[in-house]
Amino acid sequence: MLKMAYFCKLSMIICLAAIFLSTQVGAEIIHNERSLYRNIIVEDTGDLRCLRFNVKNSKSSQSCFLKSNPQSLVFNYTKLLFSALLVNNQPERILIIGLGGGTMSNTLHQLFPKSRIDNVEIDPSVVKVARQYFGFFENENVKTYTQDGRIFIKRALLKKQKYDWIILDAFNGEYIPEHLLTQEFLTEAKQLLSTNGVLTSNTFSSSTLYAHESATYQSVYNEFFNVRNQKNNNRIILVSAQQLPSDKELLQRIEVLKPQLSPFNIDISAIYSSMTSSNTHQDWPENTRLLTDQFAPANLLNIE
Amino acid sequence: MQNTWQNPLIYLLAFCSGFCIMGIELLGGRILAPFFGSSVHIWGSIITVFMLSLAIGYLIGGKYSTQSASLKRYGGIFIIAGLFILPIALFATPIMEWIFLYIEDSRYGSLLASAALFFLPTIVLGMLSPYSVRLLVTNKNESGQIAGKLYFISTLGSAIGTIVTSFYLVLYFEVNQIIISFSLILVILGLGAILANKHSNAQKVSYA
Numbered sequence: 001m002l003k004m005a006y007f008c009k010l011s012m013i014i015c016l017a018a019i020f021l022s023t024q025v026g027a028e029i030i031h032n033e034r035s036l037y038r039n040i041i042v043e044d045t046g047d048l049r050c051l052r053f054n055v056k057n058s059k060s061s062q063s064c065f066l067k068s069n070p071q072s073l074v075f076n077y078t079k080l081l082f083s084a085l086l087v088n089n090q091p092e093r094i095l096i097i098g099l100g101g102g103t104m105s106n107t108l109h110q111l112f113p114k115s116r117i118d119n120v121e122i123d124p125s126v127v128k129v130a131r132q133y134f135g136f137f138e139n140e141n142v143k144t145y146t147q148d149g150r151i152f153i154k155r156a157l158l159k160k161q162k163y164d165w166i167i168l169d170a171f172n173g174e175y176i177p178e179h180l181l182t183q184e185f186l187t188e189a190k191q192l193l194s195t196n197g198v199l200t201s202n203t204f205s206s207s208t209l210y211a212h213e214s215a216t217y218q219s220v221y222n223e224f225f226n227v228r229n230q231k232n233n234n235r236i237i238l239v240s241a242q243q244l245p246s247d248k249e250l251l252q253r254i255e256v257l258k259p260q261l262s263p264f265n266i267d268i269s270a271i272y273s274s275m276t277s278s279n280t281h282q283d284w285p286e287n288t289r290l291l292t293d294q295f296a297p298a299n300l301l302n303i304e
Numbered sequence: 305m306q307n308t309w310q311n312p313l314i315y316l317l318a319f320c321s322g323f324c325i326m327g328i329e330l331l332g333g334r335i336l337a338p339f340f341g342s343s344v345h346i347w348g349s350i351i352t353v354f355m356l357s358l359a360i361g362y363l364i365g366g367k368y369s370t371q372s373a374s375l376k377r378y379g380g381i382f383i384i385a386g387l388f389i390l391p392i393a394l395f396a397t398p399i400m401e402w403i404f405l406y407i408e409d410s411r412y413g414s415l416l417a418s419a420a421l422f423f424l425p426t427i428v429l430g431m432l433s434p435y436s437v438r439l440l441v442t443n444k445n446e447s448g449q450i451a452g453k454l455y456f457i458s459t460l461g462s463a464i465g466t467i468v469t470s471f472y473l474v475l476y477f478e479v480n481q482i483i484i485s486f487s488l489i490l491v492i493l494g495l496g497a498i499l500a501n502k503h504s505n506a507q508k509v510s511y512a
Contacts, residue, residue, distance in 0.1 A: 036344050122343055148341025151410055158405070179337035293338045294478035301475075 031133060035125030042133045048074065051101045051129065053172060062172060063101030063134065070103075070135055071110055072265045077202050078104055079266045080227045080236045083275060084165055086253050086268070087198040087240050089260075091115055091165035095156075095192075097149035097180075098170035099126055102136030107264060109142050118163075119144045120152045122170075150179050153188050162194040168201035176204070178296040181213060185293075186220040193241035200227075201237045209301040211284035213237075216291045218278055225275045244277070310375065313500055314436050315457050317382065317493050321432045322461030324486040327469040328389060329354050331479050332422060335392070339400040340414035349411070353418040354426050361430020368431060369438035375501035378439060381431050382494030386487045388425035393480040393487070396421055433458060 031042035041052040050064040064074040073079050081104065084091070092115050096105055099121035108117055121127050124146045130136035138144060145152055149170050156163075166189055170177055179185060189199055205213045214237075217224045221239035228235040238244075245253070250272060257268045291298065332350040333342070340346055365381075400417050407413040436454050441447045473482050 122341070148343050148410070150338060151341045154339070154404065155408075177342055178334075179342060182338075184338060292478070293334075294480055295474075296334070297475045300471075 031129060033125060033129075035123050037123045037125075040123075040125055040129055042129060049133065051126075051134065054174060063103050063130075065101065065103050065134060071107060071263070073103065073107060076229055077234055077236060078107075080229070080271055080274070081167060081169075081200045081202065082261060082266050082268065083225065083227045083236060083238050083271050084167075084198045084200045085257055085261070086250050086272065087238070087245060088164055088196050089253060089257060091163075091198075093161075093163045093194070094118070094165045094167070095152075095163040096120065096167045096169065097152070098168070099130055099136070099144065100169065101134035102130035103134060104167065104169070105142060106135065106137050109137060111260070111264070113141070115141065117142045118152075120147055120149050122146070122148050149177070150185055150188075153185075153192055156192055157188060161192065162197065163192055164194050164197050166193065166197070166199040168199065171201075171203050176209075176298045176302060178291075178298040179293065181216065181291050181298050182296050183216050183220055183290050183292045186217060190220060190239075190241060195241060197241045199239050201239075202234070203237060204234055205298075205302060207302075209298055211288045212291050212298075212301055214278065214282075214284045215288035218282075219290055224278045226278065226281070227271065227275050229270075229274050238275070250275075310500065310504065311440060313497065314375075314378070314439055315454070317378070317497060318432065318436045318454055318458040319461035320489060320493055321382070321385070321429050322458035323465030323468075324385075324389075324490060325354070325358075325426065325429050326462040326465040327473070327486055328392065328422065328425070328483065330466055330469045331474075331482060332418060334474070334479055335396055335421070336400070336414050336417055339404045340410045340417065343410065345411045346414050349414040349418045350422070352415065353422050357423050357426035358430040361427040361432075362434055364427065365431030366434035366438075369435045373435065373438045375439065375497050375504070378432070378435055379494040379497030379501065381428060381435060382490050382497060384494075385425055385428040385432070386490030386494060388428055389483060389487045389490070392421050392425070393483040 027043050027045045029041055029043050031040070033040050038053045041054075043050050043052060044067075047066050047068050048064055049067055051062045053062055061075075066072055066074065091112065094108055094112075094115055094117045096108075096117065096119045099105070099119050102119065105117050105119050108115070119142070121130075121144065127136075127144055127146060131138075149168070168180065168189070170180055193199060201217075203213060214224075217237055217239060223239075223244050225238040225244060226235055227238055254268050254272055261268050289295065329350060332354075333346060336346050336350065340349075368377075368381075399420050403413050403417045403420070407416060433454065436458075437447070437451050440450045440454060469482065477485075
């Protein structure tokens with residue numbers, strides 16, 4: 001009996017080791033370049049292709065997709081972004097800040113072929129790599145602008161444009177663009193939202209910055225949803241121009257969305273269960289200092 | 305006969321001007337970001353403007369030092385520099401809003417904004433280096449050594465100003481609070497130099 005248990009354990013270890021080896025040894029770098037802002041690495045591991053912005057830290061994958069099944073979203077956080085559809089299920093104008101491999105844009109274009117998608121990416125090399133290696137798709141409805149996200153939003157406000165869904169994905173584990181985290185910026189983004197508009201932000205804040213970031217979002221939007229599966233420091237912040245929907249409304253919308261999202265391997269019920277409201281779960285101190293254009297040491301706060 | 309404390313005072317002032325120049329330059333990126341973003345060309349604009357205005361400042365400062373140079377005039381330059389950096393804190397937003405409206409290309413927008421905010425104060429701060437050399441040098445033989453020592457101290461000030469501002473000051477204070485503090489420091493140092501000048505003149509009179 002004891003021997004049996006031992007055997008099971010051993011086979012499990014071998015199995016895990018095999019998985020580990022296949023992801024480590026099987027990885028092949030197919031593109032490597034130093035752009036103006038970072039190192040860009042495209043890596044193939046069997047069927048999985050990933051975009052990395054740094055060599056050593058394996059956590060810093062920006063975008064991944066399965067070559068055999070490009071529409072299946074690999075990353076947990078990209079799936080969590082779809083929580084926005086619980087607030088607005090027909091986004092006609094979508095703004096994505098931070099392109100990565102362009103997988104989010106591709107998926108959204110498949111889901112809403114008639115919607116207009118504007119992608120904003122600061123690094124021209126990332127746009128090039130997305131087109132070349134990740135099948136990033138553009139047409140008259142899907143456009144890309146090589147620009148700083150904050151400037152794009154300011155210019156869009158001057159042109160009196162509106163968006164139904166703004167996806168803020170300009171942060172990665174290593175560096176945070178500090179001007180995209182301030183009260184002033186979040187106010188500008190709020191002004192750019194249509195009446196039923198929603199904003200989802202993928203952020204990596206830990207410890208000290210978590211509180212500052214939360215307090216700043218709360219001050220601009222009055223309430224937000226925290227969307228996260230595990231207790232790691234990666235979370236989606238969901239806010240909307242109007243008041244966020246109640247639990248009852250959310251549950252009704254899940255039923256509508258379920259069939260729409262299942263082809264993309266997205267379980268909207270699971271996403272719903274990982275959402276918490278900042279009004280019922282305020283997990284930061286009351287007197288936390290807000291981030292403003294005058295005070296925005298986000299990167300310093302994130303290492304404290 | 306010069307006072308023994310006059311040279312250390314000049315070195316201290318040169319250190320502080322170096323400190324403030326790089327502190328302001330570093331904050332420049334933070335000031336411009338809301339309107340012109342954080343692309344690489346933002347730093348291109350800021351560094352270009354600082355280098356250009358320092359170059360002009362050296363030229364003007366050197367020329368100005370040929371006309372009856374004194375600690376009093378030296379202090380005056382500090383006071384003007386301090387006053388010239390105040391608009392960075394007071395009017396940066398309306399200035400940048402205006403430029404943002406009229407110039408679409410963020411390269412030229414950030415270049416013009418850097419020029420509008422930093423050109424004049426950095427020229428005045430640049431004037432201080434050659435002027436310090438003029439006040440410190442008493443004979444030709446030691447002039448190179450003194451210039452070397454002065455650049456050592458003012459550049460050391462720049463290095464410390466950079467690290468202190470970027471590592472610590474931005475973590476506790478608002479950008480405008482830091483700028484206004486720099487302004488105050490420069491004005492106080494300038495007044496100090498003028499007072500020291502008066503004091504040494506009075507001493508000279510009493511010796512006579």
